[in-house]
Amino acid sequence: MTETLKRTLRDSSAMRWAMLILLSGLTFSTYWFQDFFSGLKGLMGSEMGFSSEEFGRILALTTIANMFGMIIIGGIMLDKWGIRVAGIVFGGIAVLGGAISALAASGFFGSDHGSMLNMIIVGRILFGSGLEVVCVVATRTIVKWFKGYDLALAMAINMGFGRLGSAMGTALSLDIGGGHVSPAVTFAATLIGLALIMFLIYTVFDIKLDKQEKAISDKSGEVCDPEEDFKFSDLITLIKNKSFLYIALLCVTFYAAIFPFMQYAPDLLINKFGFTQNLPQAGEVILWGSKAIGASSIYLIFFLFAILFAVVPNNFENKKTRFLFKSGALIAFCFYLFVMKDILAIWLDNGAKTASLIPLGTIIFTPIFGNYVDKKGKAASLMILGSLLLIFAHISLSILDNVYIAYFGLLSLGVAFSLVPAAMWPSVAKIVAENRLGTAYATMFTLQNWGLFLFFWGIGALLDFVNQGIPEGQPKDYTIPILVLVGCGFISIFLSFLLKKADRKQNYGLELPSNSN
Numbered sequence: 001m002t003e004t005l006k007r008t009l010r011d012s013s014a015m016r017w018a019m020l021i022l023l024s025g026l027t028f029s030t031y032w033f034q035d036f037f038s039g040l041k042g043l044m045g046s047e048m049g050f051s052s053e054e055f056g057r058i059l060a061l062t063t064i065a066n067m068f069g070m071i072i073i074g075g076i077m078l079d080k081w082g083i084r085v086a087g088i089v090f091g092g093i094a095v096l097g098g099a100i101s102a103l104a105a106s107g108f109f110g111s112d113h114g115s116m117l118n119m120i121i122v123g124r125i126l127f128g129s130g131l132e133v134v135c136v137v138a139t140r141t142i143v144k145w146f147k148g149y150d151l152a153l154a155m156a157i158n159m160g161f162g163r164l165g166s167a168m169g170t171a172l173s174l175d176i177g178g179g180h181v182s183p184a185v186t187f188a189a190t191l192i193g194l195a196l197i198m199f200l201i202y203t204v205f206d207i208k209l210d211k212q213e214k215a216i217s218d219k220s221g222e223v224c225d226p227e228e229d230f231k232f233s234d235l236i237t238l239i240k241n242k243s244f245l246y247i248a249l250l251c252v253t254f255y256a257a258i259f260p261f262m263q264y265a266p267d268l269l270i271n272k273f274g275f276t277q278n279l280p281q282a283g284e285v286i287l288w289g290s291k292a293i294g295a296s297s298i299y300l301i302f303f304l305f306a307i308l309f310a311v312v313p314n315n316f317e318n319k320k321t322r323f324l325f326k327s328g329a330l331i332a333f334c335f336y337l338f339v340m341k342d343i344l345a346i347w348l349d350n351g352a353k354t355a356s357l358i359p360l361g362t363i364i365f366t367p368i369f370g371n372y373v374d375k376k377g378k379a380a381s382l383m384i385l386g387s388l389l390l391i392f393a394h395i396s397l398s399i400l401d402n403v404y405i406a407y408f409g410l411l412s413l414g415v416a417f418s419l420v421p422a423a424m425w426p427s428v429a430k431i432v433a434e435n436r437l438g439t440a441y442a443t444m445f446t447l448q449n450w451g452l453f454l455f456f457w458g459i460g461a462l463l464d465f466v467n468q469g470i471p472e473g474q475p476k477d478y479t480i481p482i483l484v485l486v487g488c489g490f491i492s493i494f495l496s497f498l499l500k501k502a503d504r505k506q507n508y509g510l511e512l513p514s515n516s517n
């Protein structure tokens with residue numbers, strides 16, 4: 001695009017990607033705060049005396065405001081106040097919630113069991129009220145900057161930041177806490193505070209963009225097509241649509257089998273398969289850290305060159321160049337794995353670090369499957385496949401006792417967790433008109449929170465129930481609590497088939513490539 005056509009900030013690609021990074025701080029930190037307790041479950045039992053049911057209660061009550069309409073209220077506020085005010089208000093609520101939980105974990109409100117538990121829950125309720133609306137604000141902001149430019153890629157990268165936050169929160173919280181819960185909670189809450197500062201910086205550019213767009217529309221008389229405000233009648237119309245109903249229910253059962261599982265996964269791996277939760281010695285950390293940073297920087301430099309090389313026009317037209325590029329990438333990756341092998345071996349022996357590979361893997365797999373859905377379609381069939389993988393994963397992690405099969409189970413869970421979202425979210429956009437998408441996503445997230453509430457709490461309560469009499473610190477039997485999740489997998493398959501059948505009647509083209517619509 002020539003300089004004369006660059007009319008606003010959003011016409012500069014550097015500006016757009018910089019804005020995405022400023023915005024993604026909130027996604028990264030809120031996903032971190034949502035998931036970091038998973039790595040601390042054992043410690044919360046031994047240090048604070050929290051039972052599995054209480055652990056589950058803390059997680060479940062995070063969703064309570066969303067179950068009763070907070071996401072929809074947040075969406076209406078977003079429409080009325082705009083991105084800046086809504087982002088600051090709901091980001092601020094998440095920060096406040098994080099701070100209250102951190103103070104509670106440090107004993108500020110009282111160091112007895114009840115005060116700590118109740119005040120951590122108060123903090124989590126506030127945090128949860130901000131979390132989902134922040135996700136909606138992020139999506140709306142990305143659309144504002146990227147419509148007409150790499151919108152799907154920008155959304156995938158934003159989601160990648162979220163998954164990275166989940167993975168790092170799960171993997172590193174025990175190390176960050178140094179064997180205590182409180183420092184890890186303070187760190188997680190501080191991250192949301194820093195992200196809010198990044199968002200405040202973002203708002204400066206947002207104001208400038210609005211001024212530029214207003215000046216252009218004043219001059220040319222252009223009027224934008226506004227998204228219609230939320231109406232309850234829309235909700236009824238949506239629910240009456242069979243395809244929407246099936247995909248919304250699938251969202252409930254599928255995510256209920258994934259997000260709650262991830263909160264318990266490190267503890268499951270430790271209790272059932274004997275994974276460790278040992279903290280490395282300071283010397284080991286320095287050695288691994290320097291090795292990992294060294295190897296990763298070399299790989300990153302190679303990767304940057306590869307990207308630079310790939311974006312030079314027509315490079316990939318040539319078969320030989322393509323072959324050289326692919327072999328180079330493979331050799332660099334093998335070298336990277338070789339240097340990192342000791343660290344990987346230790347990583348794969350640690351419960352929290354192994355569990356963190358599930359969200360980490362989705363960063364790579366989701367865009368690949370997203371691209372497949374865009375080009376080849378088959379979204380409903382892929383949701384059936386994802387649900388099958390979910391069933392295999394939960395069977396291998398519950399009734400089977402083999403650690404190698406468990407690794408396969410975790411891998412198939414990672415693939416399912418990439419496959420279904422990559423097929424599900426673009427399918428909603430085929431079923432629902434664009435100006436109703438906000439309502440559709442808010443409705444799906446609200447229903448999803450009901451499923452999460454039930455399973456966050458239910459798994460913990462069931463775990464205590466089937467392990468009555470076993471003292472904290474002794475291995476717990478996870479068979480029945482995880483086997484219950486197999487049921488979610490079967491319901492997901494059933495709903496995916498119903499969706500496929502409804503789509504054949506209603507002709508939304510869920511099995512067709514996105515580009516053909």
Ligand SMILES: C[C@H](NC(=O)[C@@H](N)CCCCN)C(=O)O
Pocket residue numbers: 031034132135162255421445448
């Ligand atoms: C896209 C989808 N997002 C959600 O499900 C939201 N309700 C945010 C949940 C955040 C909790 N970690 C996803 O993350 O796949």
